[in-house]
Structure formats: structure tokens, C-alpha cells
Amino acid sequence: MKAVVLFPQNQAPQYINNFPEPVASNENQLVLSVKAAAIKNLDKARASGKHYSTQGDIQQAKVIGGDGVGILADGTRVFALGVTGMVAEKAIVEKNKTIALPEGIDDATAAALPNAVAGSAMALRFRAAMQAGETVLINGATGFTGVIAVQIARHYGAKKIIVTGRNEQTLQSLLQLGADEIVSLKQSEENITAQLKQIHTVTPIDIIIDYLWGRSAELLLEVLKGTGTFTHKTRFVSIGAVTGDTIQLSAETIRSVDLQLSGSGLGSWSRAEFQQLFTDIIPEMFQLAADHQLQADTVNIRLEELESLWQTTDTDGKRLVVII
Incomplete structure (x- = not known):
């Protein structure tokens, strides 16, 4: 053959x-x-x-x-x-x-x-326990899985979706697929941080779905860092490491913010969750695509x-x- x-x-x-x-x-x-x-x-x-x-x-x-x-x-x-x-x-x-x-x-x-669904829906449903009406930030949304994640987050009822990435054309196209605000990672780190802080102040970020890790993840965690007052709880889910497998994470960040840091991938899901992926989640997404509701x-x-x-x-x- x-x-x-x-x-x-x-x-x-x-x-x-x-x-x-x-x-x-x-x-x-x-x-x-x-x-x-x-x-x-x-x-x-x-x-x-x-x-x-x-x-x-x-x-x-x-x-x-x-x-x-x-x-x-x-x-x-x-x-x-x-x-x-x-x-x-x-x-x-x-x-x-x-x-x-x-x-x-x-x-x-x-x-x-299916791979993109596993790399997005599983994180949203089981690691972040997403609820309708929440604000979701997708870091590295211009890859194929990120594009699918935007649409699934909207399907699951996200109130606001923020996307980051370096491909300007794809970032703009995500606005037609459900994203509400884009953050270009081609900017200076100072501008990225300032834009993210402004977003987080106006609409506190409930969930971060991260496909990049590396320096952009460090910037996001720095944005979440508290100053000793009460903070908004954010669930940060690592899925990929396109820009680096390791980061520097300040202990002050962990102590100063209500942060849930987890990962989603092979080995992190329970048998029941994986079974649900096969029996419910992927079939639902296949049907959405067949009905032209998922691109x-x-x-x-x-x-x-x-x-x-x-x-x-x-x-x-x-x-x-x-x-x-």
C-alpha cells in the first residue's frame, strides 16, 4: 500500500x-x-x-x-x-x-x-470549567487550533473574547469568527502589557487559554499580578509551547493573585473526560461544521x-x- x-x-x-x-x-x-x-x-x-x-x-x-x-x-x-x-x-x-x-x-x-477540538474544548470545559458570560483570552489564537478555540468559546457562551497573535491578517479575520478584541504580539512588550492591563481593568479576564507559553505567558502573568488588594480569579490553562517550553514565574505573582494554573493535554484528562470528548464533544463540533456554524x-x-x-x-x- x-x-x-x-x-x-x-x-x-x-x-x-x-x-x-x-x-x-x-x-x-x-x-x-x-x-x-x-x-x-x-x-x-x-x-x-x-x-x-x-x-x-x-x-x-x-x-x-x-x-x-x-x-x-x-x-x-x-x-x-x-x-x-x-x-x-x-x-x-x-x-x-x-x-x-x-x-x-x-x-x-x-x-x-478533532485535534483542535481536543486542544480547545477540553481546556475550556474541564480545566477552566467555563461558564456562559465569562471573558476568555486566547493567547496564540492565529494558529488553526486557536481559530477553532475562538469559535468554540463563543459557542459555549463567552461574553467577551480577546485574542493575541503575530499574524495580523488572521487576527483581523478572528473578529468575524467571534473575537471582540485583538492584541498584536508584534508590538513592544510595554505596549502589549499596557493594552492587556487596560482590558483586564475594564473587563476582568476569567480564563486564559495559552498556546504559546514563553515570553508572552510571562507578560500575561505579570499583568495579572496583584498589589495587595483583592483580585479577580483567573484560570490560566497551558495547552501548547510554541514560543518556549519554560518560563520564569515570580513567586510574588502566585501569592498576589487568585490564580489557577493548569495544563490540558494527553495524560491530564481523566478517562471520563476523554470518553466525553469522543461521545459528546467531537460529534457536536462535527455537526456544527456540517451545519456551517463552525469554520x-x-x-x-x-x-x-x-x-x-x-x-x-x-x-x-x-x-x-x-x-x-
Whole structure:
């Protein structure tokens, strides 16, 4: 079969046209004819062995991609998590890790959405315990997951949504998708801090969803820092670390503000929360997309093109999707 395979000695995966087809090993496994698979930062990090979930993995040739969209033997079109890699013509999936797709959603959108939904809805619902009427700031909203997070926060009833980022064009487009105010990270740190303090004074920030970490997270935490008087409670949820994996955090900040600092990602969710993601949250977002109430822009490529485009990053809030 045709597949994109990562070999241990290589830094990037290769397109192979005669890789062995996977075989189901028990009655709970199904063969999926894959039609589309999105390429996420998670896939790249896991393929390189740099993601925390890959520690201890035995290095061997393997098809890349953790999830995708395809057709089962009975004709059902589904999104599924892969037992084997999904950037291939065939993959093995488990029966209880598939979601039937509604009419009206295309393969590329269905492949692109779930990772972004997990990277936004899970943080909003379970780590931040978001309530309708709250103010949400999304730090790093110009990537694909950030764009989805803006729309989901609005769907969940946010009163005000503030977004930050460096891509000016995408920042402006977020105003049409539900954002109320934008903060350009291309400004000087002094201007960023002044704008954020003004926002927090006028409309206290209830939730921060952070995809960047690094210096911008330090600035946000500095903005929240109290002066010895009563402070507004803010729930800060770290999801990504695009601009740096570590920050300096002043102990005074922790002591001076009513701050809840948590993370949302693989390993942080309970079994019940993950089950809810599969049974309720992702299906709801699929239906919203099918009803044209949730926008997900993709850049679609062929299987054989991925090898040369492996280092491509999301541009203008779009997701790279391999169409098979």
C-alpha cells in the first residue's frame, strides 16, 4: 500500500508505495480505508520522539499519523484513532474509538477538527470549567487550533473574547469568527502589557487559554499580578509551547493573585473526560461544521506530496490535510 513512513535513521518521513498493509489482530479491531489525515504539531513531535507521550518507544519503521477519516468495510464513514499510522491507504482502528460522520461535512474538515477540538474544548470545559458570560483570552489564537478555540468559546457562551497573535491578517479575520478584541504580539512588550492591563481593568479576564507559553505567558502573568488588594480569579490553562517550553514565574505573582494554573493535554484528562470528548464533544463540533456554524480551513495535499512538505507549518490559521 501507499504510505508515508518514518524510518529510525531519518529526520523526516518518506513516501513509500509498497509498504505492507496492516492486519487486524483481534475482534475489536477494524480495517479502515483512509481518505484523509491531518498533519498536526503533535504528529510531528511524536514522529521525532520529542513529545512526552513517546518516551520509551522502540524505534522502528512506522506509518505516521495518529488519527484520520475513512470508510469501514460496511461503508460507514468515520473519524477514528489509529492503532497503526493513518497517513496510508489502510489503517487498523478500534471499534470503540470511531465516530460516525454526519452528512454535510467533508473529509478534510472532519480530519482537521478533532485535534483542535481536543486542544480547545477540553481546556475550556474541564480545566477552566467555563461558564456562559465569562471573558476568555486566547493567547496564540492565529494558529488553526486557536481559530477553532475562538469559535468554540463563543459557542459555549463567552461574553467577551480577546485574542493575541503575530499574524495580523488572521487576527483581523478572528473578529468575524467571534473575537471582540485583538492584541498584536508584534508590538513592544510595554505596549502589549499596557493594552492587556487596560482590558483586564475594564473587563476582568476569567480564563486564559495559552498556546504559546514563553515570553508572552510571562507578560500575561505579570499583568495579572496583584498589589495587595483583592483580585479577580483567573484560570490560566497551558495547552501548547510554541514560543518556549519554560518560563520564569515570580513567586510574588502566585501569592498576589487568585490564580489557577493548569495544563490540558494527553495524560491530564481523566478517562471520563476523554470518553466525553469522543461521545459528546467531537460529534457536536462535527455537526456544527456540517451545519456551517463552525469554520475550519484546510490546505489539502496528496499523499506523495507530504515528504517534501513535512516541515510546513500552519499558515493563516489553516491545517495541512493529506487526501488519500
